[in-house]
Amino acid sequence: MEKETYISKHDIIEILKKDDFSDIVKQADYIRRENVGEEVHLRGICEFSNFCRKDCLYCGLRKSNKKIPRYRMSPEEILRTAVLIDKHGIKTIVLQSGEDIWFTKKILTKLIEDIKTHTDLAVTLSIGERSFDEYKVFKDAGADRYLLRFETSNENLFKKLHPDDDYHERLKCLQWFSDLGYQVGSGCMIGLPGQTIKDIADDILFIKKWNFHMVGAGPYISNDDTPLSGSKNGNFSIVQKFIALVRILCPKVLLPATTAMDILRSDAREIILQSGANVVMPNITPQKYKQNYRLYPDKPCIGEDPITCRYCMENRVKKIGRKIAQDHGHSLISIREK
Numbered sequence: 409m410e411k412e413t414y415i416s417k418h419d420i421i422e423i424l425k426k427d428d429f430s431d432i433v434k435q436a437d438y439i440r441r442e443n444v445g446e447e448v449h450l451r452g453i454c455e456f457s458n459f460c461r462k463d464c465l466y467c468g469l470r471k472s473n474k475k476i477p478r479y480r481m482s483p484e485e486i487l488r489t490a491v492l493i494d495k496h497g498i499k500t501i502v503l504q505s506g507e508d509i510w511f512t513k514k515i516l517t518k519l520i521e522d523i524k525t526h527t528d529l530a531v532t533l534s535i536g537e538r539s540f541d542e543y544k545v546f547k548d549a550g551a552d553r554y555l556l557r558f559e560t561s562n563e564n565l566f567k568k569l570h571p572d573d574d575y576h577e578r579l580k581c582l583q584w585f586s587d588l589g590y591q592v593g594s595g596c597m598i599g600l601p602g603q604t605i606k607d608i609a610d611d612i613l614f615i616k617k618w619n620f621h622m623v624g625a626g627p628y629i630s631n632d633d634t635p636l637s638g639s640k641n642g643n644f645s646i647v648q649k650f651i652a653l654v655r656i657l658c659p660k661v662l663l664p665a666t667t668a669m670d671i672l673r674s675d676a677r678e679i680i681l682q683s684g685a686n687v688v689m690p691n692i693t694p695q696k697y698k699q700n701y702r703l704y705p706d707k708p709c710i711g712e713d714p715i716t717c718r719y720c721m722e723n724r725v726k727k728i729g730r731k732i733a734q735d736h737g738h739s740l741i742s743i744r745e746k
C-alpha cells in the first residue's frame with residue numbers, strides 16, 4: 409500500500425506562497441517516478457465543435473462571443489481523425505467541444521461506436537454537462553473516460569463565472585461519472601480573477617478528496633473577447649507548485665502538462681513534466697479548424713497539423729529523458745477505490 413501523504417491547508421498555503429520551492433518539485437518528481445514511472449501518456453485532443461450554448465465569463469467559446477467563426481466537424485471527419493491518430497501510435501482520443509447540442513445522443517453514440525469499431529483508441533469525452541441518461545448511453549457505447557472540470561471549488565466564485573451553471577449540478581455530474589464506471593477527469597483554473605491563494609489551496613484539497621483518476625489543471629489566460637478582458641493571467645510558479653502538490657497528495661493520478669501552460673513560457677510543459685506530470689495532450693484537430701477553437705488567445709501549436717503536433721510532443725518528452733507510453737494509459741486508481 410502506498411503511504412498516504414497529508415498536508416494541511418495551512419501548509420499548502422505556505423508552499424503556494426514560497427519563492428524557493430525546489431524541494432517540493434523534487435519530492436513530486438520522485439513520487440511520480442515511484443508511482444507511475446517514466447512513461448508519458450499521449451492524449452490526442454480533437455476539438456470537434458466550437459459552438460456552445462453557455463456563456464462562461466472567461467471562455468472565448470461563450471455563446472455571446474460573435475468574434476469567432478463557428479465550426480462543427482462532421483462525424484465522418486472526426487472518425488477519419490481518430491483512424492489517423494490510431495495509426496500514429498496515439499492511444500487515446502479526447503473528443504472535446506463546447507456544449508453543442510447539435511451533437512445529439514444518437515449522433516454521439518454512433519460516433520463512439522464507430523471509433524471503437526475502427527480503432528484501438530480509448531475514448532475520453534469532454535463535452536460538458538448532459539443528462540444522466542446520455543452519460544449512461546455513451547458509457548454503454550464504449551466511452552472510457554469523462555473529463556469535466558469543476559473549475560473552482562469556491563461556490564460563490566463558480567456562480568459569478570458561470571451564469572448558466574449550478575455548482576451542485578456540476579458535482580452531481582462528477583458523481584454520476586463515478587457511478588457509471590467512467591475513469592473520471594476533473595480539474596480547475598489557477599489564477600482566476602477573484603480567486604485567492606486560500607481558494608487554490610481548497611481546490612487542491614478538493615482534488616485530494618474526490619480522488620479523481622485524472623486532474624487537468626491549467627492557468628487562467630485572459631481573453632479580450634470575454635467580459636474578463638484585461639485581467640491578469642495565472643502565475644506560472646503557482647501553477648508549477650499546484651501540480652507538484654497534486655502529485656504529492658495523489659501519487660497515482662494521471663496528471664497532464666496542459667497546453668495553456670505554454671502561453672506563460674515556451675518550455676512550460678517540460679518543466680511541468682518534471683514537477684509531477686505524466687500526460688501531454690497533442691492537439692490533433694485538423695489544422696483548418698484549430699485556430700477557431702479559441703478558448704484563450706495565442707493558443708500554442710495552431711500552425712501545426714495533427715501529426716506534426718504528435719511528433720513534436722514526443723521530441724519534447726524525449727529531450728527531458730522520458731519516453732512515450734505504448735499502452736492506453738488507463739488509470740492505476742481502480743474504479744472501486746473511489
Ligand code: SF4
Binds near residue numbers: 460461463505507
Ligand atoms: S467553458 Fe465550456 S461551457 Fe463554458 S462557454 Fe466555454 S466551452 Fe462553453
